[in-house]
Amino acid sequence: MLPEFIKQHKLPEEFGLTVKEHYKPLADRIVSLFNKKSNAYFVGINGCQGSGKSTLTDFIAEYLRAQYQLNVVVMSLDDFYLSSTKRIQLAHEIHPLLATRGVPGTHDITCLNHVLTQLSEHRTGFSIPKFDKAIDDPFPQSQWTTVEEPVDIILLEGWCWGVTSQTEEQLQTPINNLELQYDVEGKWRSYVNQQLKKTYEPLYKKMDFWLALQAPSFDCVYQWRLEQEQKLRHKNIGLPHSKVMSPAEVLNFTQYFQRLTVQGSNTLSNSADAVFHLDNARHIIDPP
DSSP: HHHHHHHTTOOOHHHHHHIIIIIIHHHHHHHHHHTTOOOOOOEEEEEESSSSHHHHHHHHHHHHHHOOOOOEEEGGGGBBOOOHHHHHHHHTTTTTTGGOSSTTSBBHHHHHHHHHHHHHHHSEEEEOOOEEETEEOOOOOOSSSEEEOOOOEEEEEETTOOOOOOOHHHHHHHHHHHHHHHHHTSHHHHHHHIIIIIIIOOOHHHHHEEEEEEEETTHHHHHHHHHHHHHHHTTTTTOOOOOOOHHHHHHHHHHOOOOHHHHHHHHHHOOOOOEEOOTTOOOOOOOO
């Protein structure tokens, strides 16, 4: 399956070495832990924008299906973003920065919790949302993923998934120009932090295993995110009313994520069950 996966995802041949040294051992470890349970097994995966979470989760899912004949579902926290209409409403009611998707408070966590509960109870006949970043709104429900058989292993990835809230002291000082100019009173970051603590963190307990992809620094995020956006643009050439971002818009967009990306980088390596340390080219390296 590896040659087909490399071709399908347009990956370099060196990806095979990463699979051999890191991805397969991780997948085998997950299966060994899953076999000790009678319920669905949840794997939480954290990593900043563009760190390779999607490629990793897609490979592990395909490998577990082929090697172990398991029913595996891949989920992204991104697919639970609120519609642009609901975010605009939040922007009017709470803070203008909430119109932009990304931070805690801009996801439908009630829906996520409901999906996780149904998966944990081996239910079938329900759908998992899908979000279309090219138009900045959810896909129609007819295009959502339907769960037709009980699921064995769930891989749930997200840029802020697993990140814990900050203290009031940490929130005081703006971390970048976005916060300095548009969140002078700290209302936006305080709301985001509150949402993280009250609605996201309780769901972390549902995860059985945590993996963190550790970037060398936040400086990598812009370049990695820009590469993602360029791929999205290529896939949606000619799309009317496209919301695909320009390089300048990507640079501004990444500032929304900086505070919690740094928070995750400083904390998750101490609590995750496995950590993949990345270099600037996203190669997995030995920890410093």
